[in-house]
Amino acid sequence: xxxxxxxxxxxxxxxxxxxxxxxxxxxxxxxxxxxxxxxxxxxxxxxxxxxxxxxxxxxxxxxxxxxxxxxxxxxxxxxxxxxxxxxxxxxxxxxxxxxxxxxxxxxxxxxxxxxxxxxxxxxxxxxxxxxxxxxxxxxxxxxxxxxxxxxxxxxxxxxxxxxxxxxxxxxxxxxxxxxxxxxxxxxxxxxxxxxxxxxxxxxxxxxxxxxxxxxxxxxxxxxxxxxxxxxxxxxxxxxxxxxxxxxxxxxxxxxxxxxxxxxxxxxxxxxxxxxxxxxxxxxxxx
Numbered sequence: 442x443x444x445x446x447x448x449x450x451x452x453x454x455x456x457x458x459x460x461x462x463x464x465x466x467x468x469x470x471x472x473x474x475x476x477x478x479x480x481x482x483x484x485x486x487x488x489x490x491x492x493x494x495x496x497x498x499x500x501x502x503x504x505x506x507x508x509x510x511x512x513x514x515x516x517x518x519x520x521x522x523x524x525x526x527x528x529x530x531x532x533x534x535x536x537x538x539x540x541x542x543x544x545x546x547x548x549x550x551x552x553x554x555x556x557x558x559x560x561x562x563x564x565x566x567x568x569x570x571x572x573x574x575x576x577x578x579x580x581x582x583x584x585x586x587x588x589x590x591x592x593x594x595x596x597x598x599x600x601x602x603x604x605x606x607x608x609x610x611x612x613x614x615x616x617x618x619x620x621x622x623x624x625x626x627x628x629x630x631x632x633x634x635x636x637x638x639x640x641x642x643x644x645x646x647x648x649x650x651x652x653x654x655x656x657x658x659x660x661x662x663x664x665x666x667x668x669x670x671x672x673x674x675x676x677x678x679x680x681x682x683x684x685x686x687x688x689x690x691x692x693x694x695x696x697x698x699x700x701x702x703x704x705x706x707x708x709x710x711x712x713x714x715x716x717x718x719x720x721x722x723x724x725x726x727x
Contacts, residue, residue, distance in 0.1 A: 454675065463504070471485045474503060474506065537595065554611050557614045576592050613647070620720070
């Protein structure tokens, strides 16, 4: 039987969706595909939704049943072998919850990340000291000093995404509260603002601040991230978290609502140029 895991890689999600499309194009129901493998229909569903790791022998049997040519089968096997390789972040499995493991996988595959943050600087833009202070404040006795350092190391490695050859576009809207709330003390905040100003120089990074003077805006309910991908199998997705977990949304109606909220917030917030001025002025105040 295929093996369960904490969270799928993006490659496994793509492969599952392609298998579902091939099955439907072949006119087969899940029950019929299950008979080919001699498994329960629920197992086929879990393969297609990437809830389990797909074994190569199962893949070969399914592709044959779906009428896929031998030369095309090889490309699917290669895709499966690549998809089944553990992501770099799985080295942090001891401190990385399953619900966030999926986030790191999606983050690495996205072509566009649009983020709203009302509380803290987004993880991709945090300094080590700022990240450490945030982790310590949020641990509530559940994380040891060693685990906190592991979390910080993971966060710093995630940031390599922004300087890599296929860096995604990052567009962040932060509430002014993020910068007014002292995290770690004045020295930490000065260094953090410097980091934001440095990031704002990158051509693929856009930072905006939702100023207090603009009043209430439609995103004040909580933080969220909107992912867009360069592969047709993956729709736009929204990630929003709560104290002990997270929710991933991909229903079109829900995603469109978040996208509209993000667009309205971007229109109401300080421009990228004005945001740099605000950051420089805030730094002088520290």
